[in-house]
Amino acid sequence: MNVKVDTDGTVAHQDDAGDVLLSVRNLRKYFPIKDGVLQNVVGHVKAVDGVSFDIRRGETVGLVGESGCGKSTLSGCVSGLTDPTGGSVHFNTRGRGSAHGPLDEGDRIDRMDRATFAKYRRNVQMVFQDNFASLNPRQLVVDIVGRPLRVHGIASGTALQEKVVELLEQVGLGRQHLYRYPHQFSGGQRQRISIARALALDPELIVLDEPTSALDVSVQAQILNLLNDLQAERHLAYLFITHDLSVVRHMADRTITMYLGKVVEEGPTQDLFETPEHPYTKVLLAAKPDLDDDPDVPIQTLAGSIPDPARPPSGCRFHTRCPVATSTCGWEIDDIVRELETREDLFDKLVGVDRKSDLEATLTFSDSAAAHAVWEAIRSDSVPETMRDAIETLDVRDGALMVRFAKPSAIELREVGTGHRAACILAGE
Numbered sequence: 001m002n003v004k005v006d007t008d009g010t011v012a013h014q015d016d017a018g019d020v021l022l023s024v025r026n027l028r029k030y031f032p033i034k035d036g037v038l039q040n041v042v043g044h045v046k047a048v049d050g051v052s053f054d055i056r057r058g059e060t061v062g063l064v065g066e067s068g069c070g071k072s073t074l075s076g077c078v079s080g081l082t083d084p085t086g087g088s089v090h091f092n093t094r095g096r097g098s099a100h101g102p103l104d105e106g107d108r109i110d111r112m113d114r115a116t117f118a119k120y121r122r123n124v125q126m127v128f129q130d131n132f133a134s135l136n137p138r139q140l141v142v143d144i145v146g147r148p149l150r151v152h153g154i155a156s157g158t159a160l161q162e163k164v165v166e167l168l169e170q171v172g173l174g175r176q177h178l179y180r181y182p183h184q185f186s187g188g189q190r191q192r193i194s195i196a197r198a199l200a201l202d203p204e205l206i207v208l209d210e211p212t213s214a215l216d217v218s219v220q221a222q223i224l225n226l227l228n229d230l231q232a233e234r235h236l237a238y239l240f241i242t243h244d245l246s247v248v249r250h251m252a253d254r255t256i257t258m259y260l261g262k263v264v265e266e267g268p269t270q271d272l273f274e275t276p277e278h279p280y281t282k283v284l285l286a287a288k289p290d291l292d293d294d295p296d297v298p299i300q301t302l303a304g305s306i307p308d309p310a311r312p313p314s315g316c317r318f319h320t321r322c323p324v325a326t327s328t329c330g331w332e333i334d335d336i337v338r339e340l341e342t343r344e345d346l347f348d349k350l351v352g353v354d355r356k357s358d359l360e361a362t363l364t365f366s367d368s369a370a371a372h373a374v375w376e377a378i379r380s381d382s383v384p385e386t387m388r389d390a391i392e393t394l395d396v397r398d399g400a401l402m403v404r405f406a407k408p409s410a411i412e413l414r415e416v417g418t419g420h421r422a423a424c425i426l427a428g429e
């Protein structure tokens with residue numbers, strides 16, 4: 001524990017694993033899918049589905065995963081811009097210098113009184129990838145950066161202008177930029193303006209959603225250095241979302257891998273990069289080797305696309321694409337339906353699926369030849385061997401196919417090292 005105590009006796013700075021600034025617990029965000037003239041709800045996109053993690057004061061947590069896995073939705077919930085469907089977000093609003101252990105019910109953002117919630121909103125700011133969209137093109141820099149100060153009644157008039165100059169100088173801009181519009185800047189400079197605006201209220205956490213993805217590599221490096229410098233000066237915490245694993249490796253103390261709305265691995269960045277435990281993290285790392293990796297080692301890529309988040313695979317959500325899946329990873333009736341969807345000739349003849357559960361159903365076809373063809377296909381090499389092994393019963397009679405899968409293993413995040421967790425039955429072996 002590294003606690004510095006000021007002369008007045010207050011704890012000024014605490015780099016302790018217990019000094020949690022933000023906790024997310026079993027967070028869920030489901031978006032309704034509406035259909036028809038009456039816009040009836042016919043299903044839900046499970047964008048974030050039971051996510052838990054902590055961010056400590058002054059640390060950078062990297063969040064990685066393929067497009068659509070729920071990173072931005074999660075960041076919206078963390079920053080209070082999106083109401084979650086379930087679970088909770090807790091934030092320590094007691095400010096810098098307050099030693100704090102695990103956050104409790106009193107810190108839940110949806111149960112805070114107005115004043116405490118306003119304090120939380122001031123303390124969590126966002127920087128987005130698309131600074132063209134996030135900076136009002138009709139406003140001058142002085143108004144963009146000064147707005148939070150004005151809205152919160154922190155400064156006005158000349159004092160506000162001087163405060164804006166101070167913020168601009170902290171991000172490498174200056175007084176000469178006060179009366180310019182966003183389009184008069186380069187992409188890197190616009191991102192500096194976004195960062196200055198995020199700093200205006202002196203937050204403790206900044207959520208950075210792909211902050212450098214739209215920038216040239218050299219400009220990217222400048223912005224990353226700026227973020228590092230600001231963090232050191234202000235003891236800021238970052239939730240850093242990016243597709244770029246080399247950026248995460250450079251920036252993050254801890255890294256979280258998400259797949260289809262769930263955390264599949266989290267741990268100290270170095271451990272996660274050197275000894276990834278989840279097959280998905282392994283594939284992500286192999287697909288994006290560092291420049292100093294051996295160029296003769298073939299890049300492993302993932303088969304197939306991300307399944308529909310409106311009907312995510314059960315068991316381990318990665319089982320439909322996992323290169324090392326076993327027979328107990330979560331094979332289910334929907335896997336048969338997904339297989340059929342790739343065979344248009346047979347799928348067209350599927351009349352109904354009468355489910356007893358995710359694991360057991362009778363599939364009815366328009367003719368018995370089709371049912372028999374599916375029966376044969378399921379027993380052949382055209383489906384993964386581990387899926388075939390998971391089938392307990394497979395009977396065909398007339399136009400009906402009866403299928404029952406064995407119960408899969410329970411797959412949860414579990415400890416595989418110090419502070420390192422992975423949700424895979426093979427992790428740690």
Ligand SMILES: Nc1ncnc2c1ncn2[C@@H]1O[C@H](COP(=O)(O)OP(=O)(O)OP(=O)(O)O)[C@@H](O)[C@H]1O
Nearest residue numbers: 031045046047066067068069070071072073074309
């Ligand atoms: N407002 C919304 N209404 C319905 N579905 C949504 C909404 N916002 C996001 N989604 C869906 O939720 C899922 C997660 O989206 P999200 O934008 O969080 O992914 P992401 O990981 O940030 O992707 P990217 O890397 O492309 O930015 C996607 O399937 C997306 O289509």
Ligand code: SF4
Nearest residue numbers: 316319322329424425
């Ligand atoms: S539990 Fe592990 S082995 Fe099984 S599908 Fe998931 S990632 Fe692959």
Ligand SMILES: [Mg+2]
Nearest residue numbers: 071072073209
């Ligand atoms: Mg996103």
